[in-house]
Amino acid sequence: MRPIIAMTADTLEEPSTSLNVNQADYAPRDVKNAVIAAGGVPVILPFPDDISLATELAQAAVTTFDGLLLPGGPDVDPTLYGEEPSFAIGATLYPKDRLEQALIRATLAAGKPIMAICRGMQILNVTLGGTLYQDLASQDPDATIRHAQAAPGQFPTHHVTVKATSQLAKLIGEQAYVNSRHHEAVKRVAPGLQVVATAPDGVIEALADQADRQIMAVQWHPENLFAADAAQLRPFTLLVKRAAAARTTATFAAQPKVS
Template identity: 80%
Template structure:
């Protein structure tokens, strides 16, 4: 999974710009049977593609976690007055990783910001701020309740992989003010909130990419179904590893 970085020195370790990743996601991956690897982004964006190509050989599946807002210039817009903090080097590295992972045929699971940068990378756009840009977004998507509590429902596409994991009606948490506006080519909508905001997408074959707008890493401890997307990622990653090992076997004459 991709990492983040502190903008200020860490008091505990006296490190400038220490790299980190969400502990709840790391724990969920381990619980699902996987081994998490944290991929820090380079400060020099010119190295993003090179490092992504190297990194994709070290993992079997990519997890894109939540985090700061996505730089709107990446989808052809200037930042509006309500855009939050952005981390341009992180955006560029994740874009390079997404492209390399898709090309390698490896699975992707994306959460919140991860869904957003995935959609942008594949050619979609975002609402920079739902409350001011989407008049139909009538429910609260930036919850006041603690993050481990669900606050609104989503309707999941019947027959989709996500419906098999969490059901056709799920109760989820919500901590975002950006959201998908135009869905990228190659992706399909598989879940929506009651007000129509897009809550999950998958690739059109529903076999490689799964992305959700909520935070299942904060819910699975009380709702076992929310661990299943992590389990699916690990399962898909294991299948890729097995297939690649089979192809790599030397032929016996």
């Protein structure tokens, strides 16, 4: 049976022409396709407008899925890591932040795997106690690469170096050519996480948990690349594999003991 992979939703800013409603919930199509190609079943979790419900919904939802995928999206609200918004910050979506934070905590507590992409890596780092650059160009003088690429998203534009001993290196190698469309980035790495890839200018491009068994987070968008670069599907495949293992463990744990 295919593992269930939960994906958090965004909300359309403009009215949907097909549904004729404002703020329709949606998830990136390429992420959905990558999960299916990797052997999983994607389900979409919309966020509640009432943030007081975030923890309750997350704790209920975590019992229904085997792994969590945090896709890209809007900027992370900087008040979540103790800062006020700079002039260069983009649009934020506080209710989405709060649901994702609750889901991250519930998923980790349940021993289930997480994969995070771009903004997903950023909210993961913030949730676990890290901070962000709100805008690389104005806040990080060492950032010399254009991380918000002008090229179409399905084309890679810069290289990353991957930690040789990491799970990520086993999947995509110690050097990779990736796409890049972000202006925020990880600043202080959260306790419990480790850096497993960097760009040539030192910007953090991937994180994992210290044991490298439950969390894989990348700053680029492998969902846009895997059609032309098969290696970029492998992080999704690992997520599905970890999710299948988590399901098996949970199933065995729930079995009655035979005397």
